[in-house]
Amino acid sequence: MTEGAPAATAGATGSDGLCSLLGIDHARVAELVAVLARRGVTVAAAESLSAGLFTATLTEIPGSSAVLRGGIVCYATDLKHSLVGVDGDLLDRYGPVHPDVARQLADGARTRCGATVGVGLTGVAGPGPQDGDAPGTVFVAVTSDAATLAAALPGQDAPTDRWQVRAAAVRTALDLLGQWADGSA
Numbered sequence: 001m002t003e004g005a006p007a008a009t010a011g012a013t014g015s016d017g018l019c020s021l022l023g024i025d026h027a028r029v030a031e032l033v034a035v036l037a038r039r040g041v042t043v044a045a046a047e048s049l050s051a052g053l054f055t056a057t058l059t060e061i062p063g064s065s066a067v068l069r070g071g072i073v074c075y076a077t078d079l080k081h082s083l084v085g086v087d088g089d090l091l092d093r094y095g096p097v098h099p100d101v102a103r104q105l106a107d108g109a110r111t112r113c114g115a116t117v118g119v120g121l122t123g124v125a126g127p128g129p130q131d132g133d134a135p136g137t138v139f140v141a142v143t144s145d146a147a148t149l150a151a152a153l154p155g156q157d158a159p160t161d162r163w164q165v166r167a168a169a170v171r172t173a174l175d176l177l178g179q180w181a182d183g184s185a
Contacts, residue, residue: 017061022167029174030061034182037066043177044113046084046105047123048096063065071088071117074105080122082109093130097123099150102139110143117180118143121169124162125155125162128147135160138169142176149176 011014018024036043045054055071058064072083077096080086085108086101094101119142126135138153151172159165 003077016058016060018053022057022170024057024167024171024174026060029057032174032178032181033058033061033064033067035089037063039181041067041117041181042066042069042113042115043117043119044069044109044115045119045121045173046080046109047071047073047120048075048080048105049125050121050166050169050173051075053166054119054121054173057170057174067148070109072109072112074107080105084112095133097130097133097137097139099139099141099152102141103143103148103150104150106141106143116144119173119177121173123165123169124164126160127162136165136168138165138172140169140172140176142180144180147180149180151176 019026019029023106047054052071052073055068074080074083077091080096081088081091084102084105090100099123102120105122106118110118121140123138124130124133124135129135136153136159141148141150153168153172159168
């Protein structure tokens with residue numbers, strides 16, 4: 001086993017493996033994918049701290065190819081600008097951990113991948129701070145032509161274990177996407 005990797009559990013095997021590891025209800029993700037597919041909605045994501053976990057979670061569901069257009073892992077700050085189109089002045093002024101960065105990540109993923117909805121995730125996984133932002137500081141956004149939803153996980157009350165922070169970011173992104181799909185935006 002790789003040092004720092006989560007231990008495999010009996011519930012983390014089979015078709016709900018990644019969902020189980022992230023503390024996500026596999027059936028809930030399957031229903032979300034089904035709703036989006038029925039409506040002809042497509043999703044794209046730009047992921048920083050989650051490094052592809054959000055899109056990997058969606059692909060746990062058979063038939064998710066009808067929904068997921070693509071994902072961009074932009075872990076490095078310069079890639080947020082060059083690959084996704086996040087405003088360079090915004091990054092220079094506030095750094096990569098900012099609510100507007102999450103929104104621009106979502107918009108950039110949506111535009112570049114030709115999707116109905118974009119999801120952006122950025123933050124500090126830890127264990128130490130980054131540019132003055134505490135571990136567990138996370139910003140997530142879901143954008144479409146009709147609405148923008150955003151959420152923050154404050155560093156002071158958030159977990160500081162890297163895996164827990166990243167899992168919380170993915171759960172938050174799925175919650176926001178679900179709110180968007182429910183028309184709660």
